[in-house]
Amino acid sequence: MFSSKAESAPLTSLRTRLVFLFVGIFGVTLILFSFFLYEVFVSNHQKEFDAALYNYTVDVASAVDVSFFGELTLTPNALTESEKVFPFALGEAFLQIYSVQGKPLARSRNLSNNVLKLTDEDRTAVLAQGSNFKTIPAKELARSRIFSKNYRLLTYLINRSGPFDYVVQVAVPMVLLEHEKSNLITFFSFSIPIVLLIAACGGLYVSRKALAPVNAIIEKSKKITATQLSQRVPVPAAKDEIRELALTLNALLDRLEQAFYSQETFIADASHQLKTPLSILRGEIDLMRSKERSAQEMAEFLHSASQEVNYLSRMVEDLLILARVDAGASSLSIQSVRLDETVLEVIARLDRIATQKAVKLSVHFSETQSPMETEGDGDLIRSLVENLIENAVKYSPEQGKVSVTLSEMPEERILLAVEDQGRGIPESSRDKIFDRFYRSENSRDKISGSGLGLAIAKRIVEVHGGKIRVESRPETGVPGSCFKVEFRRRMKA
Ligand code: ADP
16 A cells, blocks of 8 residues: 555656646746736826827917916816816816916816915926926825825926916826726736636646556556566557657566576576486486495496586586676676786696697787787686687597687787687577577587587677677588687777
8 A cells, every 4th residue: 555655656746746837937927928018008008198198288288378468368168178178087187377486376176275286396397398297196185085096297388488488287087097907907816817727727637648658658567577578568659758768668678578588498408407417317326226336337337427527517617607797797807818828828728638639729829019918807708718719629520620819900809719620510500509508419419518608608708898709611511610709908008
């Protein structure tokens, strides 16, 4: 129960995290965009509002008349014409006229006893620029009952040449603009959460759909056990990263299945190879114990038993080497290895077997500037050289010749060639000789061996980054075989 909860948690949190991230980024963008829209809208409306107020004030100013003696007269209709006095929706305009010295001269009737103030600052600004806009907040005007809203005030200079200049002030309520602003804020405060909610639902749906193939892969992977290694995870049709993941997993399963079965086959083969000499040994022991044996029979038995024990210990040794090489590069003790010295050492050890068969072992090292040195596990490289030379001797006829050559190759490589004059390797066997436990038909009875020598050699070469191949053409009538191994030359520090 505990583990299934832990297994499903990462997927849920990935989906939630994706949705949160998506909604977060989208939300911030939406809010910034709405804010920008609001600012543009407000600034445009403010400009339109001010333009309308300016036009209206110009109309009002043209209704102000000054007599020759400087008396102020107003065209009576100018302030009563409804479309001029009330051009602003949701409120009325107030009007007041000052002398340029700041003395109030006249005001519209709707102002009754209230006064639109003309501060020294306003007066200086209007005298300098001809007009001046200002917003008067409701709280500044709250003393008066008629000013219950924010007002936009335009102070405008009526230029009547020389001493007859006047300042006219027109104040209009900003109700419409504020109404539109508050409408916009209400719209945004409802629409943004709704849009984000839709985005979150959409995100959840999309992420669930996108992760569905991952779910299917997880479900299938859980069902694949060691006994069902032939099964594969589903591969989605869309050419995306999830398909890549499924293909990678399937390739991994291919390798696992192959490794698993070759391991099984290897164990079965190894058991069989160990069982046969053990059965022979047990049979012989039982036979010896069944009755009294002569000294000669006893000696024969001991000779045969020693051969079987030798074979068994060689086999166990080979299996141990294989296990070590199979464990990979981490199990190797890497050092610099002199190949010429290794070859000479191996030849000295095999001299006795060669002499028994009167096989002539010859060595040739080509002359080089620097020593024939590679980097690797000394013991394993010795095993490799030994397997090749021992095979060459084993499969050579009596009085045959085996030659071992070390030479330089391009690209900092060294070539080891082990050549014999034996029966050669027929084409049908050439691909198989490096397989574990493979022994050719005519080797099985006549020549002792485990079928592991070349498999070990191949693995050793592989873990050292080298190459191994065999050249043999008995079918063309040319006897013998030549095994060639390429080593990487040790680079000087
Ligand atoms: P083993 O020698 O114990 O049988 P190997 O793995 O060393 O196992 O060799 C596998 C097979 O390859 C041998 O059974 C033999 O048929 C063939 N082989 C190996 N080396 C030679 C050689 N030098 N000449 C001819 N055949 C060889």
